[in-house]
Amino acid sequence: MTIGDLARAAEVGVETVRFYERQGLIEKPPRLESGYRIYSAEAVDRVRFIRRAKKLGFVLKEIKELLALRLAPGTTCDRIKKRAESKIEDIDFRIRGLQDMKVALEALTDACVGRGSVGDCPILDALEKRESP
Amino acid sequence: MTIGDLARAAEVGVETVRFYERQGLIEKPPRLESGYRIYSAEAVDRVRFIRRAKKLGFVLKEIKELLALRLAPGTTCDRIKKRAESKIEDIDFRIRGLQDMKVALEALTDACVGRGSVGDCPILDALEKRESP
DNA sequence: CTTGACTCTGGACTGTGGTACGGACTTTAA
DNA sequence: TTAAAGTCCGTACCACAGTCCAGAGTCAAG
Incomplete structure (x- = not known):
């Protein structure tokens, strides 16, 4: 498929696909003699994964690290395992x-029921007072 | 406390505090005759909350909305409740x-145990194949 | 009362994650 | 076979979230 097909399938812009390629988030695909990029179906999964991870609050650098968690030649299973474990901790x-x-x-919505008034900033009350150093 | 004290206590830069003020994430504090900003201890909680929420993947706009979930004059409890519920859904x-x-x-780390090799990109295998439209 | 650390404002600069544009070339569908 | 749609590359531009000056004024310890 062409870059346009990929972009449609993964629900991003064509420019974004090229941007991800420049950033090393997706592989440089093979080209037609014309120079047109040709993608496999996997590329769609990959771009969708990036999209998904972004929505969850990961930045591109982190997403790149997640995508790098595979058994590539030159990387040992052990090494991958360690990195995956540290990602799990992060998650x-x-x-x-x-x-x-x-x-x-939830405490806030509960407080909103039955009573007409809650504290000044319940979110701060609930979260910040008990932060550990 | 001064802006420097606040910044130290909340573990951000002085410039960042002023930036958050410009963005409306923290209130404009009272000033000394000299123009120096004077903060209360609550300001520390507020900035620490921002820091924390950022680490969790929220952008400043979302954090602002979270911080706005308080019973301010002119806002009804009902309205707040609705907004809080939509934030809960998002979370x-x-x-x-x-x-x-x-x-x-975890599937990846499991696969790394006992066997020397796993599929080409287990993360995609595990996540993308079963994505709902 | 001076010296050094701190603060003020305004504006410039940085890095991230895209988005848009222009001019040339390619593909496809009528 | 030609017109429309798609693609190429490079560059410029954008919003976001800070970060860093310069130059002037302020505060507190010695």
């Missing part, structure tokens, strides 16, 4: 943080 | 996405 940290935030927001 | 979406990603990474 756990985020999940916990989001869960705290959710609890605080 | 749930992120948590689920991160959990999927974690499962995929």
Whole structure:
């Protein structure tokens, strides 16, 4: 498929695909004699993954690291495993943080029921007072 | 406390505090006759919250909305509740996405044990193939 | 009362993640 | 076979989130 097909399938702009290529997030694809890029179906998965990860709050550098977690020649399984484990830790940290935030927001909606008034800034109350150094 | 004290306490730069003020993320503080900004201890909580939320992947615009979820004069409890509920949905979406990603990474570390080789890109295998439209 | 650390404003600069543009070339569908 | 749509490259531009001056004024310790 051409770059336009890929862009449509992955729901990004053509320019974005070329941008990701420049940034090393997707492989340089083979070209037609005309110079047109030709992509396989996998490229769609890859770009969709980037899109998805972005929505979850990862920056391109992190996404690149996630995509690099594969068994490429020259990389040992052990090395990959270690990197994957550190990513899992990072993700756990985020999940916990989001869960705290959710609890605080739930407390806020609860406080909004039945009573007419809540504290000045319940989110700060719920989250910040108990932050560990 | 002065802006420097605040910045140290919240672990950001002085310029960043002024930047957040310009962006409306923190209130304009009272000033000394000299023009120096004077902050209360709450300001530290607020800036630390911003820092924390940023690490979790929120952008400043979203953080501003989160910080706005308070009972200010002129805002009804009902309105706040609705906004908080939509934020909770958003957070749930992120948590689920991160959990999927974690499962995929765990599959990767598992695959790395005992066997010398895994598929070409396990993360994509685990995440992308089952994406709903 | 001076010296050094701090703060003020305004504007310039940086890096990230794209988006748009222009002019040339290629493909496809009528 | 030609017109429309697509692609190429390079460059310029944009918003976001800071970061870093310069030059002037302020504060606090010695």
